[in-house]
Amino acid sequence: MRAPDRTGASTGSTTYAATPHASAATPTDRPTVVYLGGFGRSGSTLVERVLGAVPGWVNVGELVDLARSVAPADERCGCGEPFSRCPVWRTVGEEAFGGWTEQVLERLVAAHRAAARQRHLPRLLRGGARPSPALAELRELHTRLYRAIAAVTGASVVVDASKGPALGQALAGASDLDVRLLNVVRDPRAVAWSWSRRVERPHATAGTAEMWRIPASRSAAQWAALQLEMGAIAAWGGVPAARLRYEDFAADPVAALVAATAAIGLPLRPADLRAVAAGRVRLGPSHGLSGNPGRFRSGLVTVRRDDRWVDEMPVRDRALVTALTAPLLLTYGYPATGPTGRHDIERHS
Ligand SMILES: [Zn+2]
Numbered sequence: 445m446r447a448p449d450r451t452g453a454s455t456g457s458t459t460y461a462a463t464p465h466a467s468a469a470t471p472t473d474r475p476t477v478v479y480l481g482g483f484g485r486s487g488s489t490l491v492e493r494v495l496g497a498v499p500g501w502v503n504v505g506e507l508v509d510l511a512r513s514v515a516p517a518d519e520r521c522g523c524g525e526p527f528s529r530c531p532v533w534r535t536v537g538e539e540a541f542g543g544w545t546e547q548v549l550e551r552l553v554a555a556h557r558a559a560a561r562q563r564h565l566p567r568l569l570r571g572g573a574r575p576s577p578a579l580a581e582l583r584e585l586h587t588r589l590y591r592a593i594a595a596v597t598g599a600s601v602v603v604d605a606s607k608g609p610a611l612g613q614a615l616a617g618a619s620d621l622d623v624r625l626l627n628v629v630r631d632p633r634a635v636a637w638s639w640s641r642r643v644e645r646p647h648a649t650a651g652t653a654e655m656w657r658i659p660a661s662r663s664a665a666q667w668a669a670l671q672l673e674m675g676a677i678a679a680w681g682g683v684p685a686a687r688l689r690y691e692d693f694a695a696d697p698v699a700a701l702v703a704a705t706a707a708i709g710l711p712l713r714p715a716d717l718r719a720v721a722a723g724r725v726r727l728g729p730s731h732g733l734s735g736n737p738g739r740f741r742s743g744l745v746t747v748r749r750d751d752r753w754v755d756e757m758p759v760r761d762r763a764l765v766t767a768l769t770a771p772l773l774l775t776y777g778y779p780a781t782g783p784t785g786r787h788d789i790e791r792h793s
Pocket of ligand 1: 525533730
């Protein structure tokens with residue numbers, strides 16, 4: 445990972461005021477975006493919500509799903525309202541585009557598809573003098589969107605858990621966005637076990653739905669591919685980037701987030717993370733979209749590492765995932781034999 449960007453070292457009371465661009469533009473003109481990258485089921489929903497509770501920061505969930513699933517299916521926002529009835533998202537849509545018309549949603553989906561899918565990453569990393577029309581459109585639409593989010597919520601830092609590395613790299617090239625990448629990574633055995641489980645998806649407003657499930661081999665391959673992509677961005681992307689191990693976050697959320705935000709040049713102090721006390725996180729409602737069912741949970745949550753996979757994951761799957769991800773396991777400090785301590789998640793509401 446790249447060396448921490450110290451140019452944003454904070455001496456003031458808010459993180460945005462300390463960024464290098466603060467004197468040249470208001471937060472609304474050039475919003476700071478903390479983009480969480482990596483693979484699903486890595487704990488990014490909880491990380492995103494804790495960061496969103498920081499004064500001056502706001503979490504928006506997986507923004508990439510707004511146009512491709514949340515708005516078309518009128519899924520529930522993290523606040524519990526269907527997307528079309530959430531006052532925050534309605535105002536954001538009006539401010540950014542004059543409303544969430546079908547045409548706006550189609551443009552967002554088309555620009556993402558044409559310029560920021562996984563296969564576009566090598567081209568995005570190479571850069572170049574002129575972006576393609578689709579990439580320019582993607583950046584323009586997202587700039588309007590993040591600006592509107594900042595204006596409507598009064599936040600200067602937007603935490604977006606969209607996760608796709610290519611989209612993060614594409615947005616980092618937008619001249620009117622100040623993008624920082626945080627790679628949230630979790631033990632791939634825990635991730636594969638999570639993807640194999642049947643979990644209800646409370647986002648749907650009609651009928652019942654379940655979270656998508658994928659086999660362990662596919663989870664391992666995707667985890668490895670996404671981690672290599674995040675590593676490439678950190679090395680060559682020209683974006684302030686850092687890695688946050690979910691296990692470190694679960695063990696000590698404040699210390700892990702203080703270190704991670706310092707590494708991306710937006711240093712938070714323990715006092716900024718008031719939602720966390722004695723290892724517990726007080727979660728208020730948020731307007732985050734899509735993501736984990738934990739999106740809808742609020743109240744006091746004690747977070748610890750969830751190691752149920754050690755007992756419940758089929759031996760064959762565990763061996764397969766370990767073998768497919770072995771080189772990266774070592775890099776990230778995950779023992780091939782599994783975790784040393786045993787933990788569960790406790791929740792208090
Ligand atoms: Zn909402």
